[in-house]
Amino acid sequence: MSTRSIGQEFVKGLWDENPVFRQLLGLCPTLAVTGWVINGLAMGLATSFVLIFSSLVVSSIKKFIPSQVRIASYIVIIATFVTIADRCMAAFFPLISKNLGPYIPLIVVNCIILGRQEAFSSRNSVGRSFIDALGMSSGFVLALLILSSIREVLGVGTFLGLQVMGTWFKPWIIMILPPGAFLTLGILLGIALHIERKTKARK
Amino acid sequence: MSLSARMIIVLTFVGLLSGSFLATVDLLTKERIELNRQREIEEAILQVVPGTHSSQKLYEEKDLTVYGGKDKKGILVGFAIQASGIGFQGKITLMLGTNPSIKKINSLKVIDQKETPGLGAKINDRESFLKFWDNKDCSNLLTLHKPAVKTQEELSHSEINTITGATISSEAVLNLVNSSLNRLRQLEKEGSLSSEEQDVN
Amino acid sequence: MTDKIIILQSSPHFKDKDSVPKIMYAVIISLAPAIFTSLYFFRFKALVLLLSCVAACLTTEALFLFLRRKPLHSLLDGSAIITGLLLAMTLPPSLSPELAVIGAVVAMAIGKQVFGGLGNNIFNPALVGRAFLQTAFPVAMTTWIPSVMTKVDILTYATPLGNLKFENAVAQGTLTSLKDLFFGNTGGCLGETSALALILGGLFLLFRRVIDWRIPLGIFLSLTIFTGIFWLANPEKYTSPLFHILAGGFLIGAFFMATDMVTSPITPLGAWVYALGIGLIVGLIRFFGGFPEGVMYSILFMNTFVPLLNRYTRPRILGGRRKG
Amino acid sequence: MKVKTFPHGVHPPEFKESTEEKAIHSMPPPDKVTIPLLQHFGSPAESLVQKGDEVYLSQKIGEGQTLFSASVHSSVSGKVLSVDMFSHPAGYPVPAVTIKNDGQDRISTERxxxxxxxxxxxxxxxxxxxxxxxxxxxxxxxxxxxxxxxxxxxxxxxxxxxxxxxxxxxxxxxxxxxxxxxxxxxxxxxxxxxxxxxxxxxxxxxxxxxxxxxxxxxxxxxxxxxxxxxxxxxxxxxxxxxxxxxxxxxxxxxxxxxxxxxxxxxxxxxxxxxxxxxGKPLYERVITVSGQSIKDPNNLLVRIGTSFESVIEFCGGLSEDANILVMGGPMMGIAQWSLDIPVIKGTSGILAWPAPPPRLEYSCIHCGRCIEHCPMVLVPTRLAKYVKYNNLTEAENWGILDCVECGCCQYICPSNIPLVHWIRLGKDKIISLKRKKNP
Missing domain, CATH: 3.40.50.11540 (NADH-ubiquinone oxidoreductase 51kDa subunit)
Structure with missing residues (x-):
């Protein structure tokens, strides 16, 4: 189906089709949990886990699923992996699980995951789907990391809990509050669009 | 095979598979999650009632749970009250430790809060807020000292420090503490604090 | 004549003298009394804040105009200076200048230029800057010092409204006197302390027809009625409408912030709805909200409705419904 | 005495002092007149004369064909020099009859x-x-x-x-x-x-x-x-x-x-x-010749078809600083690019003045003054914006066709936006679209 090379299949998720900056998917967790880098990272990894495994399963059983019930089956598959992720986090990383609260179960309705199944895994081989899911996950983790780094550094003056700003710095509390998420994401989207236009014009 | 039959079979199959998977995961993690939850409460009780060897749930109602802490000999060393109330942005859950006579607060611990980070969230900050609760006489109603001070010495007997710029959050904690202390005294008078022999450990 | 430069232009060929820079400079002039009182009451601190805000606004505007390859003449239309002045007027005098500069940059960059510059912003830029500072540095933004005229030696000081909200001032009888509120001998932001100076400036703007008279009047009416009802019902608990009008940012908001042409409705009916809404929300926040003051948030809140108001309060065309 | 009026509108400076005390002066007919056969909107009148014909004063030279077109009469007696396309004050060429004046003002017997x-x-x-x-x-x-x-x-x-x-x-x-x-x-x-x-x-x-x-x-x-x-x-x-x-x-x-x-x-x-x-046809009218650049402003009775040049010559000519030449009033008149333009039935004035200092255009600051002053109670800034972004449906919904192009909005606009220009463009686009749909 896809005419890209394996490398391109992976790289597209990082920029060209980056789920957050280019496709504006999965904005709910992106906005909600990126106040601290550790939360953003955990959220990104949990989503990656769900995305990669659902892509593997969906692409391997795509031939058996009648198209009328495909969305229902995808959701069941995704929900399974989400629940696994949720339970495991609660068991092994109780603190992060508490911080992320309902956002882990909410991965079920993250558009990135269902979107990739519908747009890619249901039409491509297992190998390609895996690479695609890997690329998309990396793109998502990357976006969350950028966003949460900016917010944590400006909002608290720390990165992953380590003090990075000097004592002269007065933390911008707004950055770890919900408005900070909107401000940062808005500005990042603006910059992404600007870069996109520039590269397009050059071509 | 007709389409509807295939649909039913596929969905059933997917559902069964998912279900069995989840059941396995649940089996594997259930105990740990429960353990985590218990450990959290236990640690909190240990913190607010020092010298606790074992603790028991003595009383439970909506937004208020009372635990009794006992030392090795089984003598009551203090009460731990887990109470929840509305703060500036959302629910605040506290763990409050008192001596057995409910005359003195051992210390205060914030279990859960959704206050404004950097502002109301300082109710979870020892330096500016929590340390002022340590060993506080609570035989009288506690009041808030405004504006904020730096050391315990600047406060009078039954005064508690405010957080600069977060009067509402400070007040919420204060009210929560005052009301749960009152409730605890009332419960003790009624004798409802009989041990239900429900060991938390 | 045919061999000379001929100007071919579309009618009308006459033009009123008023222009955007003239309007903007009128606003600056009208702010003069409030600026002088703030300099008088807060001295050097006020001067530093005013200068740093204006300089930061002008620099940010220039930078954005340069980046967007726009003509730099819009820098001199006065709008950036107004934003800087208004922002400084709403800051507590004890705020450190570098925070004020951050606020000014946010005001110009996020409040104004990202929307496309003068005329395209949804929110009042100065208030965007202030709201950012309020949320980013809540402690610094709520630390007040008394004016130099108050002979009390204390480090922190409550604003009249903070006093009312958190210290139960009505019951304790420590309410700031109306006379102090009127002349400005009280704590508060640079520009909101003296009601007299603000009223002078506001009257000048009304006289010069720079601002729509409906907006200050509407805000005034709705706050008076709202607070008046509560005051009459329970004067023990609530303060009089006059106190609410003189205290806090009400006057600077009603005369200088809410009337910002760009972010207020263009239709007369829209202006009424907008103004009444602001007054009502100010009252609600002051009585029942978590903050002692609500002028900034109520104006920003009503700003969001302006495009909608403009659309649905369109005036009736002469001749009414279109024939056929 | 109660003075009546309507809501809205503007007060431009009047500048009427230079001519209001000057009695109407009859201007002698020029050597040559050019009479456009179309003097208003609609279709041009059908020419009744040919090159070389002798015409009398007040002889009908163009017959109105449709309901909305009017007949045109000769304003001098003499010989028809040409029947050709000629510049109209509105800026486009229309058929016009050029007549050489024999100076006799012979009147036809038809009156x-x-x-x-x-x-x-x-x-x-x-x-x-x-x-x-x-x-x-x-x-x-x-x-x-x-x-x-x-x-x-x-x-x-x-x-x-x-x-x-x-x-x-x-x-x-x-x-x-x-x-x-x-x-x-x-x-x-x-x-x-x-x-x-x-x-x-x-x-x-x-x-x-x-x-x-x-x-x-x-x-x-x-x-x-x-x-x-x-x-x-x-x-x-x-x-x-x-x-x-x-x-x-x-x-x-x-x-x-x-x-x-x-x-x-x-x-x-x-x-x-x-x-x-x-029985006198409309072949002459009173016009005001005024403005800062006219040396001797006056009110003149002028034959239709007289060129602006002769009218201005009669009023002492233009001073050096003239840059803008307008037919009609300063609020609704049409700027002219040449002095060859003839006076038509709709010419109420010929005005000339020096160029005003240039003014910068700013973006709309939503002051609402255009709404406050629009005599039709429209929202000019919005109409202009819709036209600018080619949203003609919305422009029509907001009443663009009710605009009378009086120019109040643009006169009062502090941002110096050419509102009337945009609105005119929009009206033109909408009307031509409608014509295309049902011709």
Whole structure:
């Protein structure tokens, strides 16, 4: 189906089709949990886990699923992996699980995951789907990391809990509050669009 | 095979598979999650009632749970009250430790809060807020000292420090503490604090 | 004549003298009394804040105009200076200048230029800057010092409204006197302390027809009625409408912030709805909200409705419904 | 005395002092006239003459073909030099007849005078008006015969004579009111008879008190009254004038007929009288030549077809600083690029002045002044924006077609946005789209 090379299949998720900056998917967790880098990272990894495994399963059983019930089956598959992720986090990383609260179960309705199944895994081989899911996950983790780094550094003056700003710095509390998420994401989207236009014009 | 039959079979199959998977995961993690939850409460009780060897749930109602802490000999060393109330942005859950006579607060611990980070969230900050609760006489109603001070010495007997710029959050904690202390005294008078022999450990 | 430069232009060929820079400079002039009182009451601190805000606004505007390859003449239309002045007027005098500069940059960059510059912003830029500072540095933004005229030696000081909200001032009888509120001998932001100076400036703007008279009047009416009802019902608990009008940012908001042409409705009916809404929300926040003051948030809140108001309060065309 | 007016509008500077005391001066016919066969909107008149023909003064040289076109008459006697395309003041070429003046002013025998015009039937009056090619002299040049023929289902009760002359600089109507008040009233009376109206109302702005007093006195002989109006632009715009005088609103997209009214300019009223009583076709009119760059500003009676150049020459020529040349008033007039343009029936003034200092255009700051001053109560800034971004459907929804292009919005706009220009462009686009849909 896809005419890209394996490398391109992976790289597209990082920029060209980056789920957050280019496709504006999965904005709910992106906005909600990126106040601290550790939360953003955990959220990104949990989503990656769900995305990669659902892509593997969906692409391997795509031939058996009648198209009328495909969305229902995808959701069941995704929900399974989400629940696994949720339970495991609660068991092994109780603190992060508490911080992320309902956002882990909410991965079920993250558009990135269902979107990739519908747009890619249901039409491509297992190998390609895996690479695609890997690329998309990396793109998502990357976006969350950028966003949460900016917010944590400006909002608290720390990165992953380590003090990075000097004592002269007065933390911008707004950055770890919900408005900070909107401000940062808005500005990042603006910059992404600007870069996109520039590269397009050059071509 | 007709389409509807295939649909039913596929969905059933997917559902069964998912279900069995989840059941396995649940089996594997259930105990740990429960353990985590218990450990959290236990640690909190240990913190607010020092010298606790074992603790028991003595009383439970909506937004208020009372635990009794006992030392090795089984003598009551203090009460731990887990109470929840509305703060500036959302629910605040506290763990409050008192001596057995409910005359003195051992210390205060914030279990859960959704206050404004950097502002109301300082109710979870020892330096500016929590340390002022340590060993506080609570035989009288506690009041808030405004504006904020730096050391315990600047406060009078039954005064508690405010957080600069977060009067509402400070007040919420204060009210929560005052009301749960009152409730605890009332419960003790009624004798409802009989041990239900429900060991938390 | 045919061999000379001929100007071919579309009618009308006459033009009123008023222009955007003239309007903007009128606003600056009208702010003069409030600026002088703030300099008088807060001295050097006020001067530093005013200068740093204006300089930061002008620099940010220039930078954005340069980046967007726009003509730099819009820098001199006065709008950036107004934003800087208004922002400084709403800051507590004890705020450190570098925070004020951050606020000014946010005001110009996020409040104004990202929307496309003068005329395209949804929110009042100065208030965007202030709201950012309020949320980013809540402690610094709520630390007040008394004016130099108050002979009390204390480090922190409550604003009249903070006093009312958190210290139960009505019951304790420590309410700031109306006379102090009127002349400005009280704590508060640079520009909101003296009601007299603000009223002078506001009257000048009304006289010069720079601002729509409906907006200050509407805000005034709705706050008076709202607070008046509560005051009459329970004067023990609530303060009089006059106190609410003189205290806090009400006057600077009603005369200088809410009337910002760009972010207020263009239709007369829209202006009424907008103004009444602001007054009502100010009252609600002051009585029942978590903050002692609500002028900034109520104006920003009503700003969001302006495009909608403009659309649905369109005036009736002469001749009414279109024939056929 | 109560002064009536309408809501909104603007107060541009008047600058009428230089010509308002100057009596109407007859300008000698020029050597050559160029008479466009189209002098208003609609289709051009059919030419009745050919190159080389001898024509008399007031001979019909163009026949109006459709309902909305008016006949054109020669304004001199002489030889037809050419029938060709020629620049029209509105900026596009139209067929025009150029006639060499022999200086004789020979009158054709066709002129028929009416002894007792007030006893004529409405049909006869209309026919004579049509024959004389009378059009509205206020500027739009709408054929008067059409205006005098209300549809049967719309009874007319009032004739309004428009003596406002709200445009700055212009004084031609004012002088006419002072010097030809009898003819104006008689013409109004003829219009009243032709439309079956009950009364005449003459509306005059309060900066023309002298004219008002004359009419207040003279109108006693007729059924009607003279009313003083506030000096404000555009007091003389048809719909606003009707609202100011009678508080009646002409429905959107409708005509004054719809509220039982016919409005005639004072100059038109006089032209009706001339046409019916003397059988004199409309071949000359009063214009104001004024402005800072005209050396000797004046009110002139000028033959139709005279070039602007000869008119300005007659007024002492242009001073060096002239940069803008306008036909009509400064608020609605059309800027001209050449002095070769002929005077037409709709020319109320020829104005010239130096270029104003350049002004920068700013983006709209939503001050709302255009709404506060629009006499039609439109939202000009929004209309302009819709046209700019080519959203014609919304522009039409917001009433762009109701705009009368009076220019108040652009006059008052502090951002210096060419609002009228955008609105005109939008109207043009919408109308041409509609024509394409149902031709």
């Amino acid at each position: 028929e005078e009416a002894k007792d015009p007030f006893s004529l039937s409405p049909e006869k009056i209309r026919q004579k008006v049509k024959e004389a090619g009378v059009v509205g002299l206020g500027g739009a040049a709408f054929p008067t015969a059409v205006k005098l023929s209300p549809p049967n289902d719309k009874p007319i009760d009032t004739i309004i004579i428009n003596g406002c002359e709200c445009e700055p600089l212009l004084t031609s109507d004012y002088r006419l009111m002072l010097e030809a008040s009898d003819e104006i009233l008689k013409g109004a009376e003829l219009a009243r008879i032709a439309t079956g109206a009950e009364r005449i109302i003459i509306g005059i702005e309060d900066n023309k008190k002298k004219a008002f007093e004359i009419f207040q006195e003279k109108i006693r002989d007729y059924p009607g009254e003279a009313v003083l109006l506030k000096t404000k632009y555009p007091e003389g715009a048809e719909k606003n004038l009707i609202y100011a005088l009678l508080r009646r609103e002409v429905p959107r997209g409708g005509l004054p007929f719809d509220v039982g009214i016919v409005v005639q300019n004072v100059g038109t009223a006089k032209a009706i009288w001339d046409a019916v009583h003397d």
